[in-house]
Amino acid sequence: MTDERPWERWLRREPATPGAGPPGPEPPPWGRPGSPGTPVSGGTVPGSPGAGRSGPGSRIWTVGDVTRAVRDVLRGEDAFRDLWVEGEVGQVTVSAAGHCYFALRDGRSQLACVFFRAQRATSPFEARTGLRVVAHGRLDVYDAGGTYQLYVDSLQPAGFGDLALQFEALKARLLAEGLFDAARRRPLPRAPRLIGVATSPSGAVLHDILHVLRRRWPLTRVVLAPCQVQGDAAPATIVAALARLARWQDPLDGTVPDVLILARGGGSPQDLWAFNDERVVRAVAASPIPVVTGVGHETDVTLVDFAADVRAPTPSAAAELVVPSRQEAAAGLAALRGRLATSAERTLGAGRSALAVERRALARVHPATVLAGERQRTAELLDRAGRAVERRLAAERDRLGRAADRLPLVTEGRLAGARAELAAAAAGLAALSPYATLERGYAIVRTADGRVLVDAAATAAGERLDVRLARGALDATVTNVRDSG
Amino acid sequence: MGTEPVETLSFDAALAELGEVVARLEAGGMPLEESIALYERGVALHARCAHLLDDAELRVQRLVEEAGGALRAIDLRPDDLDDEAGTSA
Structure with a gap:
Protein backbone atom coordinates (compact mmCIF):
# COMPACT_ATOMS: atom_id res chain seq x y z
CA MET A 1 0.00 0.00 0.00
CA THR A 2 2.32 2.65 -1.22
CA ASP A 3 -0.32 5.33 -1.60
CA GLU A 4 -1.68 4.79 1.88
CA ARG A 5 -2.58 7.94 3.86
CA PRO A 6 -1.83 8.41 7.57
CA TRP A 7 -5.47 8.35 8.49
CA GLU A 8 -5.93 5.14 6.59
CA ARG A 9 -3.24 3.64 8.74
CA TRP A 10 -4.94 5.09 11.73
CA LEU A 11 -8.24 3.56 10.73
CA ARG A 12 -6.53 0.21 10.52
CA ARG A 13 -5.07 0.45 13.97
CA GLU A 14 -4.98 -3.25 14.18
CA PRO A 15 -2.11 -4.90 12.33
CA ALA A 16 -2.78 -4.67 8.66
CA THR A 17 -3.32 -7.92 6.88
CA PRO A 18 -2.56 -7.34 3.23
CA GLY A 19 -5.45 -8.29 1.06
CA ALA A 20 -7.69 -9.03 4.05
CA GLY A 21 -10.49 -6.69 3.09
CA PRO A 22 -12.36 -6.04 -0.10
CA PRO A 23 -11.43 -3.04 -2.29
CA GLY A 24 -12.97 0.21 -1.21
CA PRO A 25 -13.03 2.05 2.07
CA GLU A 26 -11.30 0.32 4.88
CA PRO A 27 -13.70 -0.84 7.57
CA PRO A 28 -13.39 0.99 10.85
CA PRO A 29 -11.69 -0.92 13.63
CA TRP A 30 -14.79 -1.27 15.75
CA GLY A 31 -16.91 -2.57 12.96
CA ARG A 32 -14.93 -5.33 11.30
CA PRO A 33 -17.08 -7.76 9.42
CA GLY A 34 -17.94 -10.72 11.48
CA SER A 35 -18.17 -8.89 14.77
CA PRO A 36 -21.35 -6.84 14.63
CA GLY A 37 -22.25 -5.18 17.85
CA THR A 38 -18.73 -5.30 19.10
CA PRO A 39 -18.12 -1.62 19.32
CA VAL A 40 -14.63 -1.66 20.64
CA SER A 41 -11.57 -3.66 19.94
CA GLY A 42 -9.83 -3.47 23.26
CA GLY A 43 -12.43 -1.01 24.54
CA THR A 44 -10.65 2.14 23.44
CA VAL A 45 -13.36 4.01 21.59
CA PRO A 46 -14.07 7.19 23.50
CA GLY A 47 -17.65 8.10 24.07
CA SER A 48 -19.00 4.89 22.67
CA PRO A 49 -22.60 4.58 23.76
CA GLY A 50 -22.25 0.84 24.15
CA ALA A 51 -19.16 0.89 26.28
CA GLY A 52 -20.77 2.17 29.44
CA ARG A 53 -24.03 0.28 29.22
CA SER A 54 -23.11 -3.27 28.80
CA GLY A 55 -20.26 -5.48 27.88
CA PRO A 56 -19.06 -6.06 24.35
CA GLY A 57 -21.41 -8.09 22.27
CA SER A 58 -24.17 -7.98 24.83
CA ARG A 59 -26.53 -5.62 22.99
CA ILE A 60 -27.95 -4.77 19.66
CA TRP A 61 -27.02 -1.26 18.45
CA THR A 62 -29.28 1.10 16.72
CA VAL A 63 -28.09 2.50 13.43
CA GLY A 64 -27.97 5.92 15.01
CA ASP A 65 -25.73 4.65 17.81
CA VAL A 66 -23.26 3.31 15.31
CA THR A 67 -23.27 6.47 13.28
CA ARG A 68 -22.84 8.66 16.32
CA ALA A 69 -20.05 6.43 17.63
CA VAL A 70 -18.22 6.70 14.37
CA ARG A 71 -18.76 10.43 14.25
CA ASP A 72 -17.44 10.90 17.78
CA VAL A 73 -14.32 9.00 16.92
CA LEU A 74 -13.74 11.04 13.78
CA ARG A 75 -14.32 14.30 15.59
CA GLY A 76 -12.06 13.28 18.44
CA GLU A 77 -9.08 12.99 16.14
CA ASP A 78 -7.12 16.22 15.66
CA ALA A 79 -5.61 15.10 12.37
CA PHE A 80 -9.08 14.86 10.82
CA ARG A 81 -9.93 18.46 11.58
CA ASP A 82 -7.11 19.86 9.48
CA LEU A 83 -6.55 17.56 6.57
CA TRP A 84 -4.89 17.98 3.20
CA VAL A 85 -5.98 15.31 0.72
CA GLU A 86 -4.70 14.89 -2.80
CA GLY A 87 -6.59 12.93 -5.42
CA GLU A 88 -8.39 12.96 -8.72
CA VAL A 89 -11.83 14.45 -8.89
CA GLY A 90 -14.51 11.91 -9.84
CA GLN A 91 -18.18 12.57 -10.49
CA VAL A 92 -19.14 16.15 -9.62
CA THR A 93 -22.68 17.16 -8.64
CA VAL A 94 -23.76 20.68 -7.86
CA SER A 95 -27.03 21.01 -5.95
CA ALA A 96 -29.65 23.65 -6.60
CA ALA A 97 -28.45 25.41 -3.46
CA GLY A 98 -24.97 25.70 -4.95
CA HIS A 99 -23.25 23.04 -2.86
CA CYS A 100 -20.81 20.84 -4.70
CA TYR A 101 -20.48 17.10 -4.08
CA PHE A 102 -17.67 15.07 -5.55
CA ALA A 103 -15.42 12.13 -4.87
CA LEU A 104 -11.67 12.14 -4.65
CA ARG A 105 -10.10 8.97 -6.04
CA ASP A 106 -6.66 7.54 -6.13
CA GLY A 107 -6.87 4.19 -7.85
CA ARG A 108 -8.17 1.90 -5.21
CA SER A 109 -9.93 4.28 -2.81
CA GLN A 110 -12.31 7.11 -2.92
CA LEU A 111 -13.37 9.77 -0.49
CA ALA A 112 -16.67 11.60 -0.56
CA CYS A 113 -16.26 15.38 -0.49
CA VAL A 114 -18.64 18.28 0.11
CA PHE A 115 -17.75 21.77 -0.99
CA PHE A 116 -20.41 24.11 0.33
CA ARG A 117 -21.51 27.16 -1.54
CA ALA A 118 -20.01 29.65 0.95
CA GLN A 119 -16.54 28.12 0.62
CA ARG A 120 -16.87 27.69 -3.14
CA ALA A 121 -17.67 31.38 -3.48
CA THR A 122 -14.27 32.40 -2.09
CA SER A 123 -12.30 29.71 -3.89
CA PRO A 124 -10.44 30.63 -7.07
CA PHE A 125 -10.61 27.01 -8.13
CA GLU A 126 -13.51 24.68 -8.95
CA ALA A 127 -13.72 20.90 -8.77
CA ARG A 128 -13.90 19.35 -12.25
CA THR A 129 -14.00 15.69 -13.10
CA GLY A 130 -10.59 14.34 -13.97
CA LEU A 131 -8.55 17.10 -12.33
CA ARG A 132 -5.93 16.26 -9.76
CA VAL A 133 -6.51 18.48 -6.77
CA VAL A 134 -5.52 19.05 -3.19
CA ALA A 135 -8.47 19.57 -0.92
CA HIS A 136 -8.26 20.96 2.55
CA GLY A 137 -10.97 20.43 5.14
CA ARG A 138 -12.23 18.31 8.00
CA LEU A 139 -13.52 14.80 8.07
CA ASP A 140 -16.98 14.21 9.48
CA VAL A 141 -19.89 11.85 9.31
CA TYR A 142 -22.99 12.53 7.30
CA ASP A 143 -25.62 10.88 9.48
CA ALA A 144 -28.36 10.56 6.88
CA GLY A 145 -26.11 8.87 4.39
CA GLY A 146 -24.18 6.82 6.89
CA THR A 147 -21.06 8.01 5.21
CA TYR A 148 -18.01 9.88 6.28
CA GLN A 149 -16.91 12.68 4.03
CA LEU A 150 -14.45 15.50 3.66
CA TYR A 151 -15.97 18.91 4.28
CA VAL A 152 -13.78 20.95 1.96
CA ASP A 153 -12.92 24.55 2.80
CA SER A 154 -10.34 25.12 0.10
CA LEU A 155 -9.39 23.51 -3.11
CA GLN A 156 -6.14 23.83 -5.03
CA PRO A 157 -4.85 22.25 -8.18
CA ALA A 158 -2.43 19.40 -7.45
CA GLY A 159 1.14 20.45 -7.18
CA PHE A 160 0.00 22.95 -4.65
CA GLY A 161 0.03 20.03 -2.27
CA ASP A 162 3.80 20.12 -2.26
CA LEU A 163 3.72 23.85 -1.67
CA ALA A 164 1.28 23.53 1.20
CA LEU A 165 3.49 20.97 2.86
CA GLN A 166 6.55 23.09 2.21
CA PHE A 167 4.73 26.03 3.75
CA GLU A 168 3.90 24.12 6.90
CA ALA A 169 7.33 22.55 7.17
CA LEU A 170 9.17 25.82 6.64
CA LYS A 171 6.85 27.62 9.01
CA ALA A 172 7.51 25.03 11.71
CA ARG A 173 11.25 25.18 11.14
CA LEU A 174 11.53 28.96 11.20
CA LEU A 175 9.18 29.15 14.16
CA ALA A 176 11.42 26.73 16.07
CA GLU A 177 14.39 28.82 15.07
CA GLY A 178 12.79 31.84 16.71
CA LEU A 179 12.47 33.87 13.51
CA PHE A 180 8.85 34.65 14.26
CA ASP A 181 9.31 35.59 17.93
CA ALA A 182 7.25 38.57 18.97
CA ALA A 183 10.27 39.88 20.85
CA ARG A 184 12.07 40.36 17.54
CA ARG A 185 9.54 42.90 16.35
CA ARG A 186 10.75 46.46 16.43
CA PRO A 187 8.67 49.59 16.87
CA LEU A 188 8.20 51.77 13.79
CA PRO A 189 9.42 55.37 13.70
CA ARG A 190 6.61 57.83 14.47
CA ALA A 191 7.24 59.87 11.37
CA PRO A 192 9.77 58.30 9.00
CA ARG A 193 12.01 60.64 7.04
CA LEU A 194 12.59 58.18 4.23
CA ILE A 195 10.43 55.15 3.44
CA GLY A 196 11.95 52.33 1.44
CA VAL A 197 9.45 50.48 -0.73
CA ALA A 198 10.19 47.11 -2.28
CA THR A 199 7.56 46.16 -4.83
CA SER A 200 6.86 45.99 -8.51
CA PRO A 201 7.55 49.35 -10.16
CA SER A 202 4.52 48.95 -12.37
CA GLY A 203 1.03 48.17 -11.27
CA ALA A 204 -1.53 49.45 -8.89
CA VAL A 205 0.30 48.59 -5.68
CA LEU A 206 2.95 51.29 -5.88
CA HIS A 207 0.32 53.73 -7.06
CA ASP A 208 -1.89 52.90 -4.07
CA ILE A 209 0.96 53.25 -1.60
CA LEU A 210 2.04 56.62 -2.97
CA HIS A 211 -1.55 57.80 -3.07
CA VAL A 212 -1.99 57.04 0.62
CA LEU A 213 1.31 58.71 1.53
CA ARG A 214 0.48 61.85 -0.47
CA ARG A 215 -2.87 62.17 1.23
CA ARG A 216 -1.78 61.23 4.71
CA TRP A 217 1.81 62.41 5.18
CA PRO A 218 3.52 64.03 2.20
CA LEU A 219 6.26 65.36 4.51
CA THR A 220 8.19 62.16 4.02
CA ARG A 221 10.19 60.78 1.11
CA VAL A 222 10.01 57.48 -0.69
CA VAL A 223 12.75 55.47 -2.29
CA LEU A 224 11.60 52.59 -4.44
CA ALA A 225 13.64 49.45 -4.94
CA PRO A 226 11.95 47.64 -7.81
CA CYS A 227 11.60 43.87 -7.66
CA GLN A 228 9.58 41.09 -9.22
CA VAL A 229 6.75 39.92 -7.02
CA GLN A 230 5.77 36.77 -8.89
CA GLY A 231 7.53 33.91 -10.55
CA ASP A 232 10.66 31.89 -9.99
CA ALA A 233 12.99 34.88 -10.15
CA ALA A 234 10.96 36.90 -7.67
CA PRO A 235 12.55 35.74 -4.38
CA ALA A 236 16.07 36.67 -5.49
CA THR A 237 14.95 40.09 -6.70
CA ILE A 238 13.04 40.76 -3.47
CA VAL A 239 16.10 39.85 -1.40
CA ALA A 240 18.25 42.11 -3.59
CA ALA A 241 15.77 44.98 -3.30
CA LEU A 242 15.72 44.73 0.50
CA ALA A 243 19.52 44.68 0.53
CA ARG A 244 19.69 47.78 -1.68
CA LEU A 245 17.32 49.66 0.57
CA ALA A 246 19.36 48.64 3.59
CA ARG A 247 22.56 50.07 2.12
CA TRP A 248 21.02 53.12 0.50
CA GLN A 249 22.08 56.49 1.83
CA ASP A 250 21.09 59.71 0.14
CA PRO A 251 24.33 61.26 -1.12
CA LEU A 252 22.97 64.78 -0.67
CA ASP A 253 21.83 64.77 2.92
CA GLY A 254 22.90 61.37 4.25
CA THR A 255 19.34 60.23 4.92
CA VAL A 256 18.81 56.48 5.22
CA PRO A 257 15.46 54.69 5.07
CA ASP A 258 14.01 54.32 8.53
CA VAL A 259 11.20 51.93 7.60
CA LEU A 260 10.63 49.52 4.72
CA ILE A 261 7.42 48.41 3.03
CA LEU A 262 7.40 45.08 1.23
CA ALA A 263 4.20 44.86 -0.78
CA ARG A 264 2.33 42.93 -3.41
CA GLY A 265 -1.24 43.01 -4.63
CA GLY A 266 -3.72 40.18 -4.27
CA GLY A 267 -3.52 36.92 -6.17
CA SER A 268 -3.78 33.16 -5.90
CA PRO A 269 -1.63 31.35 -3.33
CA GLN A 270 0.71 30.42 -6.17
CA ASP A 271 0.98 34.08 -7.18
CA LEU A 272 1.98 35.01 -3.67
CA TRP A 273 4.38 32.14 -3.35
CA ALA A 274 7.57 34.20 -3.49
CA PHE A 275 6.58 35.62 -0.12
CA ASN A 276 6.80 32.14 1.41
CA ASP A 277 10.29 31.62 0.06
CA GLU A 278 12.81 30.92 2.77
CA ARG A 279 15.34 33.40 1.35
CA VAL A 280 12.75 36.15 1.41
CA VAL A 281 11.52 35.29 4.90
CA ARG A 282 15.07 35.27 6.22
CA ALA A 283 15.90 38.55 4.49
CA VAL A 284 12.89 40.20 6.12
CA ALA A 285 13.77 38.78 9.52
CA ALA A 286 17.39 39.93 9.16
CA SER A 287 16.59 43.40 7.84
CA PRO A 288 18.44 46.10 9.80
CA ILE A 289 15.49 48.40 9.10
CA PRO A 290 11.99 47.61 10.43
CA VAL A 291 9.82 45.99 7.74
CA VAL A 292 6.08 46.32 7.24
CA THR A 293 4.55 43.72 4.93
CA GLY A 294 1.42 44.27 2.88
CA VAL A 295 1.03 41.17 0.76
CA GLY A 296 -2.20 40.21 -1.01
CA HIS A 297 -5.57 40.74 0.58
CA GLU A 298 -6.67 40.66 4.17
CA THR A 299 -7.18 36.88 4.16
CA ASP A 300 -3.82 36.03 2.62
CA VAL A 301 -1.12 35.08 5.04
CA THR A 302 2.40 34.44 3.88
CA LEU A 303 5.49 33.53 5.85
CA VAL A 304 7.05 36.97 5.46
CA ASP A 305 4.10 38.29 7.43
CA PHE A 306 5.31 36.29 10.43
CA ALA A 307 8.86 37.56 10.06
CA ALA A 308 7.88 41.20 9.56
CA ASP A 309 7.97 43.79 12.32
CA VAL A 310 4.41 44.70 11.43
CA ARG A 311 2.00 42.83 9.16
CA ALA A 312 -0.46 45.00 7.30
CA PRO A 313 -3.45 43.37 5.63
CA THR A 314 -2.92 45.16 2.29
CA PRO A 315 -0.33 47.41 0.59
CA SER A 316 -2.46 50.51 1.23
CA ALA A 317 -2.83 49.56 4.87
CA ALA A 318 0.96 49.24 5.08
CA ALA A 319 1.31 52.80 3.82
CA GLU A 320 -1.27 53.99 6.35
CA LEU A 321 0.62 52.26 9.13
CA VAL A 322 4.04 53.75 8.57
CA VAL A 323 3.15 57.43 8.69
CA PRO A 324 1.23 59.67 11.08
CA SER A 325 -1.92 61.44 9.96
CA ARG A 326 -1.66 64.95 8.60
CA GLN A 327 -5.06 65.82 10.08
CA GLU A 328 -3.99 64.68 13.54
CA ALA A 329 -0.73 66.57 13.27
CA ALA A 330 -2.60 69.71 12.20
CA ALA A 331 -4.93 69.35 15.19
CA GLY A 332 -1.95 68.90 17.52
CA LEU A 333 -0.28 71.92 16.00
CA ALA A 334 -3.40 74.04 16.43
CA ALA A 335 -3.53 73.01 20.09
CA LEU A 336 0.08 74.12 20.58
CA ARG A 337 -0.69 77.40 18.83
CA GLY A 338 -3.54 77.95 21.25
CA ARG A 339 -1.34 77.28 24.27
CA LEU A 340 1.33 79.57 22.85
CA ALA A 341 -1.16 82.41 22.50
CA THR A 342 -2.61 81.84 25.97
CA SER A 343 0.77 81.78 27.68
CA ALA A 344 1.90 84.88 25.80
CA GLU A 345 -1.26 86.70 26.79
CA ARG A 346 -0.65 85.77 30.41
CA THR A 347 3.05 86.68 30.36
CA LEU A 348 2.50 90.02 28.66
CA GLY A 349 -0.47 90.74 30.92
CA ALA A 350 1.74 90.10 33.95
CA GLY A 351 4.37 92.41 32.46
CA ARG A 352 1.84 95.17 32.02
CA SER A 353 0.61 95.00 35.59
CA ALA A 354 4.21 94.89 36.90
CA LEU A 355 4.87 98.09 34.99
CA ALA A 356 1.83 99.73 36.55
CA VAL A 357 3.04 98.79 40.04
CA GLU A 358 6.43 100.38 39.41
CA ARG A 359 4.86 103.51 38.07
CA ARG A 360 2.86 103.88 41.26
CA ALA A 361 5.98 103.32 43.36
CA LEU A 362 7.81 105.97 41.38
CA ALA A 363 5.00 108.40 42.01
CA ARG A 364 5.45 107.90 45.76
CA VAL A 365 9.22 108.33 45.67
CA HIS A 366 9.03 111.51 43.59
CA PRO A 367 5.89 113.33 44.67
CA ALA A 368 4.84 116.21 42.53
CA THR A 369 5.51 118.65 45.37
CA VAL A 370 9.17 117.73 45.48
CA LEU A 371 9.39 118.08 41.74
CA ALA A 372 7.72 121.46 41.82
CA GLY A 373 10.18 122.68 44.44
CA GLU A 374 13.12 121.73 42.36
CA ARG A 375 11.70 123.01 39.12
CA GLN A 376 12.08 126.66 40.02
CA ARG A 377 15.69 126.31 40.99
CA THR A 378 16.43 124.43 37.85
CA ALA A 379 14.80 127.13 35.78
CA GLU A 380 16.99 129.76 37.36
CA LEU A 381 20.11 127.80 36.74
CA LEU A 382 19.15 127.07 33.17
CA ASP A 383 18.41 130.72 32.59
CA ARG A 384 21.80 131.69 33.81
CA ALA A 385 23.44 128.90 31.89
CA GLY A 386 21.64 130.04 28.79
CA ARG A 387 23.05 133.51 29.13
CA ALA A 388 26.52 132.11 29.61
CA VAL A 389 26.10 130.09 26.46
CA GLU A 390 24.93 133.16 24.55
CA ARG A 391 28.03 135.01 25.65
CA ARG A 392 30.32 132.18 24.69
CA LEU A 393 28.54 131.83 21.41
CA ALA A 394 29.00 135.50 20.64
CA ALA A 395 32.69 135.32 21.56
CA GLU A 396 33.09 132.29 19.36
CA ARG A 397 31.37 134.07 16.46
CA ASP A 398 33.77 136.92 16.83
CA ARG A 399 36.70 134.57 16.84
CA LEU A 400 35.38 132.71 13.83
CA GLY A 401 34.64 135.94 12.08
CA ARG A 402 38.20 137.06 12.53
CA ALA A 403 39.47 133.71 11.41
CA ALA A 404 37.19 133.92 8.39
CA ASP A 405 38.77 137.25 7.53
CA ARG A 406 42.15 135.66 7.48
CA LEU A 407 41.02 132.38 5.88
CA PRO A 408 38.21 133.12 3.42
CA LEU A 409 37.56 129.44 2.95
CA VAL A 410 35.89 128.32 6.12
CA THR A 411 34.32 124.99 5.61
CA GLU A 412 30.86 124.12 6.71
CA GLY A 413 32.38 121.13 8.47
CA ARG A 414 34.38 123.33 10.75
CA LEU A 415 31.33 125.36 11.55
CA ALA A 416 29.40 122.23 12.34
CA GLY A 417 32.20 121.08 14.61
CA ALA A 418 32.14 124.35 16.40
CA ARG A 419 28.40 124.19 16.82
CA ALA A 420 28.67 120.75 18.36
CA GLU A 421 31.31 122.05 20.74
CA LEU A 422 29.00 124.86 21.74
CA ALA A 423 26.13 122.53 22.29
CA ALA A 424 28.33 120.42 24.54
CA ALA A 425 29.32 123.46 26.48
CA ALA A 426 25.68 124.44 26.88
CA ALA A 427 24.88 120.98 28.17
CA GLY A 428 27.75 121.21 30.61
CA LEU A 429 26.42 124.50 31.89
CA ALA A 430 22.94 123.16 32.23
CA ALA A 431 24.35 120.45 34.41
CA LEU A 432 25.89 122.94 36.80
CA SER A 433 25.35 121.89 40.37
CA PRO A 434 23.28 124.28 42.50
CA TYR A 435 25.93 123.90 45.17
CA ALA A 436 28.47 125.37 42.81
CA THR A 437 26.20 128.42 42.70
CA LEU A 438 26.13 128.57 46.48
CA GLU A 439 29.92 128.42 46.38
CA ARG A 440 29.85 131.67 44.50
CA GLY A 441 28.14 133.36 47.45
CA TYR A 442 24.47 132.76 46.81
CA ALA A 443 22.11 131.34 49.43
CA ILE A 444 18.82 129.50 49.17
CA VAL A 445 16.13 130.84 51.47
CA ARG A 446 13.21 128.60 52.30
CA THR A 447 10.13 129.26 54.36
CA ALA A 448 9.26 126.90 57.22
CA ASP A 449 7.03 124.89 54.87
CA GLY A 450 9.87 124.35 52.37
CA ARG A 451 9.01 126.93 49.71
CA VAL A 452 11.97 128.70 48.12
CA LEU A 453 11.63 132.36 48.85
CA VAL A 454 12.13 134.63 45.84
CA ASP A 455 9.82 137.51 46.72
CA ALA A 456 10.15 139.56 49.87
CA ALA A 457 6.40 140.14 49.85
CA ALA A 458 5.88 136.42 50.25
CA THR A 459 7.05 136.63 53.85
CA ALA A 460 6.39 138.78 56.90
CA ALA A 461 8.22 140.06 59.94
CA GLY A 462 8.63 137.37 62.54
CA GLU A 463 8.58 134.44 60.08
CA ARG A 464 11.24 131.86 60.60
CA LEU A 465 13.32 131.06 57.51
CA ASP A 466 15.84 128.40 56.58
CA VAL A 467 18.94 129.80 54.85
CA ARG A 468 21.12 127.24 53.08
CA LEU A 469 24.72 128.27 52.34
CA ALA A 470 27.47 126.45 50.47
CA ARG A 471 28.47 124.92 53.78
CA GLY A 472 25.88 124.67 56.54
CA ALA A 473 22.60 126.46 57.07
CA LEU A 474 21.14 129.24 59.21
CA ASP A 475 17.87 129.52 61.09
CA ALA A 476 16.85 133.13 60.55
CA THR A 477 13.95 135.31 61.63
CA VAL A 478 12.56 138.12 59.46
CA THR A 479 12.81 141.39 61.31
CA ASN A 480 11.56 143.64 58.55
CA VAL A 481 10.22 143.37 55.00
CA ARG A 482 11.34 145.94 52.50
CA ASP A 483 9.48 146.64 49.31
CA SER A 484 11.03 145.07 46.16
CA GLY A 485 10.63 148.37 44.27
CA MET B 1 15.78 77.90 22.99
CA GLY B 2 16.99 76.75 19.64
CA THR B 3 19.17 78.97 17.55
CA GLU B 4 18.85 77.16 14.23
CA PRO B 5 16.92 79.14 11.63
CA VAL B 6 13.39 77.73 11.56
CA GLU B 7 13.47 77.51 7.74
CA THR B 8 15.87 74.59 7.88
CA LEU B 9 14.12 72.63 10.63
CA SER B 10 12.31 69.41 9.83
CA PHE B 11 8.68 69.17 10.84
CA ASP B 12 9.54 66.92 13.76
CA ALA B 13 12.34 69.15 15.00
CA ALA B 14 10.21 72.29 14.69
CA LEU B 15 7.25 70.63 16.40
CA ALA B 16 9.42 69.32 19.24
CA GLU B 17 10.93 72.76 19.80
CA LEU B 18 7.53 74.40 19.65
CA GLY B 19 6.42 72.02 22.39
CA GLU B 20 9.40 73.06 24.52
CA VAL B 21 8.77 76.75 23.90
CA VAL B 22 5.15 76.45 24.95
CA ALA B 23 6.08 74.47 28.05
CA ARG B 24 8.64 77.09 29.07
CA LEU B 25 6.24 79.95 28.49
CA GLU B 26 3.59 78.15 30.48
CA ALA B 27 6.04 77.54 33.33
CA GLY B 28 6.69 81.30 33.38
CA GLY B 29 9.17 82.92 35.76
CA MET B 30 11.42 84.48 33.13
CA PRO B 31 12.04 88.14 32.36
CA LEU B 32 9.52 89.81 30.10
CA GLU B 33 12.03 90.38 27.35
CA GLU B 34 12.96 86.69 27.26
CA SER B 35 9.27 85.75 27.19
CA ILE B 36 8.70 87.94 24.19
CA ALA B 37 11.69 86.51 22.34
CA LEU B 38 10.50 83.00 23.17
CA TYR B 39 6.99 83.80 22.00
CA GLU B 40 8.29 85.10 18.70
CA ARG B 41 10.36 81.96 18.24
CA GLY B 42 7.23 79.93 18.95
CA VAL B 43 5.24 81.81 16.35
CA ALA B 44 7.99 81.21 13.78
CA LEU B 45 8.15 77.51 14.66
CA HIS B 46 4.40 77.22 14.29
CA ALA B 47 4.53 78.91 10.92
CA ARG B 48 7.24 76.49 9.82
CA CYS B 49 5.19 73.46 10.87
CA ALA B 50 2.01 74.77 9.28
CA HIS B 51 3.87 75.53 6.07
CA LEU B 52 5.34 72.02 5.93
CA LEU B 53 1.96 70.44 6.62
CA ASP B 54 0.16 72.48 4.01
CA ASP B 55 2.69 72.64 1.22
CA ALA B 56 4.72 69.44 1.50
CA GLU B 57 4.97 67.36 -1.63
Missing part, protein backbone atom coordinates in the same frame (compact mmCIF):
# COMPACT_ATOMS: atom_id res chain seq x y z
CA LEU B 58 5.90 63.71 -1.46
CA ARG B 59 9.24 63.13 -3.08
CA VAL B 60 9.68 59.77 -4.75
CA GLN B 61 12.91 58.29 -6.03
CA ARG B 62 13.76 55.02 -7.66
CA LEU B 63 16.97 53.15 -6.91
CA VAL B 64 19.12 52.02 -9.76
CA GLU B 65 22.13 49.80 -9.30
CA GLU B 66 24.98 50.61 -11.59
CA ALA B 67 27.49 48.23 -13.10
CA GLY B 68 29.97 48.60 -10.24
CA GLY B 69 27.23 47.95 -7.68
CA ALA B 70 26.91 51.60 -6.75
CA LEU B 71 23.40 52.83 -6.09
CA ARG B 72 21.88 55.88 -7.67
CA ALA B 73 18.45 57.44 -7.12
CA ILE B 74 16.34 58.87 -9.92
CA ASP B 75 13.51 61.24 -9.15
CA LEU B 76 10.10 59.97 -10.13
CA ARG B 77 7.49 62.57 -10.94
CA PRO B 78 3.87 61.81 -10.09
CA ASP B 79 3.03 61.75 -13.81
CA ASP B 80 5.58 59.00 -14.49
CA LEU B 81 4.03 56.83 -11.84
CA ASP B 82 0.46 57.45 -12.87
CA ASP B 83 1.34 56.53 -16.41
CA GLU B 84 3.15 53.41 -15.35
CA ALA B 85 0.41 52.32 -13.00
CA GLY B 86 -2.30 53.28 -15.44
CA THR B 87 -0.98 51.15 -18.26
CA SER B 88 -0.43 48.02 -16.26
CA ALA B 89 -3.12 48.14 -13.58
